[in-house]
Amino acid sequence: MTDQDFPPSSEQPARAREIDTSVPQSARVWNYFLGGKDNYPVDRMVAEQAMRVFPQITEIARNDRGFLKRAVRHLAGELGIRQFLDIGTGLPTMDNTHEVAQRVAPESRVVYVDNDPLVLVHAQALLTSTPPGVTDYIEADLRQPDVIVAAAAETLDFDRPVAIMLLGILHYIPDYDEVCTILARLLDAVPSGSYLAVTHSTYDIGDEAVRKANADALAVWNENARVPLTPRSRQQVSGFFDGLELVEPGLVSMSRWRPEDTPFGEPSEVAGFAALARKP
Numbered sequence: 001m002t003d004q005d006f007p008p009s010s011e012q013p014a015r016a017r018e019i020d021t022s023v024p025q026s027a028r029v030w031n032y033f034l035g036g037k038d039n040y041p042v043d044r045m046v047a048e049q050a051m052r053v054f055p056q057i058t059e060i061a062r063n064d065r066g067f068l069k070r071a072v073r074h075l076a077g078e079l080g081i082r083q084f085l086d087i088g089t090g091l092p093t094m095d096n097t098h099e100v101a102q103r104v105a106p107e108s109r110v111v112y113v114d115n116d117p118l119v120l121v122h123a124q125a126l127l128t129s130t131p132p133g134v135t136d137y138i139e140a141d142l143r144q145p146d147v148i149v150a151a152a153a154e155t156l157d158f159d160r161p162v163a164i165m166l167l168g169i170l171h172y173i174p175d176y177d178e179v180c181t182i183l184a185r186l187l188d189a190v191p192s193g194s195y196l197a198v199t200h201s202t203y204d205i206g207d208e209a210v211r212k213a214n215a216d217a218l219a220v221w222n223e224n225a226r227v228p229l230t231p232r233s234r235q236q237v238s239g240f241f242d243g244l245e246l247v248e249p250g251l252v253s254m255s256r257w258r259p260e261d262t263p264f265g266e267p268s269e270v271a272g273f274a275a276l277a278r279k280p
């Protein structure tokens with residue numbers, strides 16, 4: 001594949017012109033880690049360099065999606081949630097939020113938000129809801145939570161509980177206080193009984209060799225990408241849930257958050273945190 005034959009420019013030529021193929025983008029590199037084809041040479045080059053120094057990185061991507069599936073299933077099932085605000089959606093893949101939620105509760109309403117123009121090009125694949133459910137897509141930046149809430153209010157009823165999903169996105173906001181301000185604004189907009197789901201990169205899981213490999217992979221990303229990635233400690237990620245009630249098992253490696261039963265015992269940890277919490 002060459003730069004010329006991707007993306008599907010016939011569908012949205014105006015948007016395709018905005019797509020920057022000169023620097024790697026997180027949605028496209030993530031897509032490569034997940035085995036997808038919606039990426040460019042610059043993304044593949046950085047992804048492969050990172051995979052060489054830190055092979056666990058593809059497992060982290062898969063486990064992040066595994067957490068998404070289990071968390072959304074739990075939210076739509078046992079917790080009875082029918083509205084989802086998925087910010088930092090990424091490129092469509094298997095088991096997108098609306099597919100998981102609507103398999104459990106067909107009436108689920110899902111709003112996707114991302115700031116990457118390529119995700120917008122592919123958003124059609126996310127808008128496949130059939131009645132009685134609804135899906136919508138907003139092109140917006142997490143750093144403008146008020147814009148997101150105002151646009152999402154066209155589809156979601158903010159008087160009823162909403163699950164706010166922020167998977168693999170908060171580490172793209174380097175300033176800790178800014179993340180806390182964004183979370184406070186989003187959580188202010190939703191009523192008691194709403195939920196916050198987060199996955200986040202960290203050096204606090206794994207032994208010294210894992211930490212070193214993780215740091216080397218991050219250096220590859222931060223030397224090449226426009227938006228750096230900032231891993232955070234357990235204490236820092238815990239702080240995002242201040243004032244909320246963590247759902248069992250609390251803040252753990254993504255792979256250990258309510259894993260499915262297998263005959264092989266507990267899954268190995270991967271270097272990424274996951275948690276789900278309820279607004280009291």
Ligand SMILES: C[S@@+](CC[C@H](N)C(=O)[O-])C[C@H]1O[C@@H](n2cnc3c(N)ncnc32)[C@H](O)[C@@H]1O
Nearest residue numbers: 027030088089090114115116141142167168172
């Ligand atoms: C690593 S991907 C994670 C995708 C998906 N949430 C998952 O967990 O599989 C990060 C996504 O967040 C988006 N993103 C990063 N910073 C953003 C921001 N400030 N506002 C909106 N989206 C952002 C990227 O475009 C990308 O699609």
